[in-house]
Amino acid sequence: MPPKKQQVQEKVYLGRPGNNLKSGIVGLANVGKSTLFQSITKSSLGNPANFPFATIDPEEARVIVPDERFDWLVDHYKPKSQVPANLTVYDIAGLTRGASTGAGLGNSFLSHIRAVDAIFQVVRCFDDAEIIHVEGDVDPCRDLTIINEELRIKDIEFVNKALEALKKQTRRGGQSLEMKKLKEEEATTEFILKFLEEGHDIRSKTDWTPKEVEVINPLLLLTAKPVVYLVNLSERDYIRQKNKYLPKVFEWIKANSPGDPILPISAQFEERLTLMHDDAAAAEECKNLSTQSGLPKVITTMRKVLNLASFFTTGEDEVRQWTIRKGIKAPAAAGVIHTDFEKTFIQAIAYNYSVLRELGDEAAVKAAGKIMTKGKDYVVEDGDILLIKAGAAKH
Numbered sequence: 001m002p003p004k005k006q007q008v009q010e011k012v013y014l015g016r017p018g019n020n021l022k023s024g025i026v027g028l029a030n031v032g033k034s035t036l037f038q039s040i041t042k043s044s045l046g047n048p049a050n051f052p053f054a055t056i057d058p059e060e061a062r063v064i065v066p067d068e069r070f071d072w073l074v075d076h077y078k079p080k081s082q083v084p085a086n087l088t089v090y091d092i093a094g095l096t097r098g099a100s101t102g103a104g105l106g107n108s109f110l111s112h113i114r115a116v117d118a119i120f121q122v123v124r125c126f127d128d129a130e131i132i133h134v135e136g137d138v139d140p141c142r143d144l145t146i147i148n149e150e151l152r153i154k155d156i157e158f159v160n161k162a163l164e165a166l167k168k169q170t171r172r173g174g175q176s177l178e179m180k181k182l183k184e185e186e187a188t189t190e191f192i193l194k195f196l197e198e199g200h201d202i203r204s205k206t207d208w209t210p211k212e213v214e215v216i217n218p219l220l221l222l223t224a225k226p227v228v229y230l231v232n233l234s235e236r237d238y239i240r241q242k243n244k245y246l247p248k249v250f251e252w253i254k255a256n257s258p259g260d261p262i263l264p265i266s267a268q269f270e271e272r273l274t275l276m277h278d279d280a281a282a283a284e285e286c287k288n289l290s291t292q293s294g295l296p297k298v299i300t301t302m303r304k305v306l307n308l309a310s311f312f313t314t315g316e317d318e319v320r321q322w323t324i325r326k327g328i329k330a331p332a333a334a335g336v337i338h339t340d341f342e343k344t345f346i347q348a349i350a351y352n353y354s355v356l357r358e359l360g361d362e363a364a365v366k367a368a369g370k371i372m373t374k375g376k377d378y379v380v381e382d383g384d385i386l387l388i389k390a391g392a393a394k395h
Helices: 002-009 033-042 068-077 106-114 140-170 177-197 210-219 235-240 246-256 267-275 279-288 295-305 330-337 339-344 353-359 362-367
Strands: 022-026 055-057 060-064 081-083 086-091 118-124 227-232 262-265 308-313 318-325 345-352 372-374 384-390
Touching (some): 033 060, 033 086, 068 353, 118 140, 330 339
Parallel strands (some): 118 227
Antiparallel strands (some): 055 060, 345 372
């Protein structure tokens, strides 16, 4: 039994668990963040059905996740209702040098980043005399350095505060279990502080232990959040896939954020496609230019770095795509549908979308013996189709 527990522990991720995770678009002023945000939230992202977007306020929107599995299931079942997965995206006001010490919107800006689970970092790689750059000229590596340093300086401040609070408690001394735990937490916090002060981002260390992650997560550190770098090019450069700044940006990210995804995109081009208000015309324009919108990849890449997966519930009444963190068990997945289901979970009837697609329909899946009954220890796989059985909730 103990080794089994150890395996489960390895599934501890940085960041909060949950299926309703938020991403923020971050960057210096005038790099194309808002243009990109508006394009992302108004585009139908390649889905055949153009769903209405729930814009909560000008800076927040829910974006449909493009997924051909969902499209196929809708086409297969032709349900009365269809509910795709979505990702909440925030447009965060432009950062300025010195934000960590209160410059520009300063602390309010950084608190907005604290509230999201992951960051789209937009960096400008286009020259345009009409659009003034806050630092005077276009230099993407300098811009990336400014943002990284501001976020790290703020994290050092957060960790120092947490450490002070812990030291107040450990000064009391004593041999209780609680004190032992506090001293361990203090030692971990000191290690985290040293790591940041040496110039590293929290997410760059991939072997944090589950105990260390338990200390890191409540601190909501900015450099612990996964990042997708969006390199904003001119329309011309995006179409020809060439840009003088790109090699330097790739080098910078390799040196400072190894492993983080980099996606070239053109806010200018995406805006033009969105303003067509017609998916067919936008698709035709992309075909004529031998290119495609970069937005679907932006959303699917963000889901990937957040360790998100999907399961589906299907039928003639409704096809719905549910979002979960990878590695969760069936009761927790049931809890995404309704919190009571996690507590009263009995079993899940499960088969994977790939099997249904291959065999054609449910009857064939059943005949092939591919429909399985799973208990509480079943780890839900991406693309599973589930029927949850749960008892009545006790109130």
